[in-house]
Amino acid sequence: MDLRQAIADQTHVALSLAKHVSSIEANSTNLVFSPPSLLVILSLIASGSSGPTREQVLSFLRSESSDDLNKLSSELVAIVFADGSPAGGPKLSFANGLWVDQTLPLKPTFKQVVDDVYKAASNQVDFLNKAAEVASEVNSWAEKETSGLIKEVLPPGSVDNATRLIFANALYFKGTWSDKFDASQTKEDDFHLLNGSPLKVPYMTSKKKQFIGAFDGFKVLRLPYKQGEDKRSFSMYFYLPDAKDGLPALVEKISSQSGFLDQHHPHHRVEVGDFKLPRFKISFGFEASNVLKGLGVELPFSGGGLTEMVDSPVAQNLYVSSIFHKSFIEVNEEGTEAAAASAGVIALRSFVIAQKLDFVADHPFMFLIREDMTGVVLFIGHVMNPLES
Structure with a gap:
């Protein structure tokens, strides 16, 4: 095998x-x-x-x-x-x-x-x-x-x-994130629901360089977790469509293209412009x-x-x-806690761009937690409304 x-x-x-x-x-x-x-x-x-x-x-x-x-x-x-x-x-x-x-x-x-x-x-x-x-x-x-x-x-x-x-x-x-967010910098701003209506949600932010890739119609953010002494490397990925109502089309694209995750992987830390990620539960x-x-x-x-x-x-x-x-x-400033119970490649490089990249997750997006050495996906989900727990 x-x-x-x-x-x-x-x-x-x-x-x-x-x-x-x-x-x-x-x-x-x-x-x-x-x-x-x-x-x-x-x-x-x-x-x-x-x-x-x-x-x-x-x-x-x-x-x-x-x-x-x-x-x-x-x-x-x-x-x-x-x-x-x-x-x-x-x-x-x-x-x-x-x-x-x-x-x-x-x-x-x-x-x-x-x-x-x-x-x-x-x-x-x-x-x-x-x-x-x-x-x-x-x-x-x-x-x-x-x-x-x-x-x-x-x-x-x-x-x-x-x-x-x-x-x-x-x-x-x-x-725990390898670079934690500063909770004192978390501020409220508008999040746009799929139907277009806005609501105020708390956004985490940072001025540090981030792993962000800009692709055709969407961006990918990778937030690495603090690593232990073994070879494993866990990260959380956020897939943000450019269009405010673009999540369903992006989910369709991700699930139908073979090797999608490896081909759309942000390899480099880049300078960030506007960087906002909502807390959610x-x-x-x-x-x-x-x-x-x-x-x-x-x-x-x-x-x-x-x-x-x-x-x-x-x-x-x-x-x-x-x-x-x-x-x-x-998902909060410290990192991620997640649990579940059930009963019953050739990588396409994202363009290395000199200018700053924005990543403003102010509309529905998809996320997953993955172990990068093997590629195993532990959790998948999407956020429609960060305030709905």
Whole structure:
């Protein structure tokens, strides 16, 4: 397996997901979600399925086999998602959990994948008599793994006595900017909503040189996080369309062009003219099965294909009832805190320009958090209204 190509494929899937979630679930609201969180759940579903169901999930994930997906997950957990805070870098936590009905033994091959590849904590539970308690247990687990940021990944009523398995994944990230903003310089100014109406929001600013690239119809800002002593380098990217109402077209462009992120990467620090970035805080949850069905992943939700998870005749009747995903992000003068939980190149150089570049994020924009050495995208979202949390 070519790790770089596998990550490029996952990024393509992530951006395709972002476009659909953006248009279906969040076309007028702020959005944040974590592609790795959702992709882990889908990889586990692929490992536990067979026949056309497995083929459909693998095809969507642009992967040749479950083995390749499992190898990729192992590599990412070791390379990207290891906690960097002891060495002075961002704090990271990536955890998987599995809750299975006490009457259903896991197949040994599936249990091995769950234990060894995904390092998931397995829990035997009583869905028949204690469904609400199990839901509460999963929510408490997600809250603990995301340092209290995700309170309720499973909404009330989502688990009942027909539930047999719950997969959950949680990702937590907290990074400090390598150049913090001076909070005393933060001032209010107008932000223009998609419909054109203005509202006053607090903007962070700085006179220091910034990584900004000017491209055809949009600009990209890269804010690096303080690095630890390992080779990883995390950054947050902001994609700002030139047009005040240009976000939907920019999201379409980013998700449809292969290699877009690497080709539109600001490599150099430049002098800034007018530089303003709003503070924002977003909490966003959605049920992912409708989006996935819209992208062609239908069979796991209809039953018959999840035959490799449990050692029981019941396996023929198992199906994925829903995939809940919830994410949180806060961006301020110090840095970024973000969390998510799911249940269920040749670079084009940006022109090096001698004059100062403006970057005024006073209208809807897209953002993502990425590990630059590998290219793995941890979080994607957009800001429609910085005051809406």
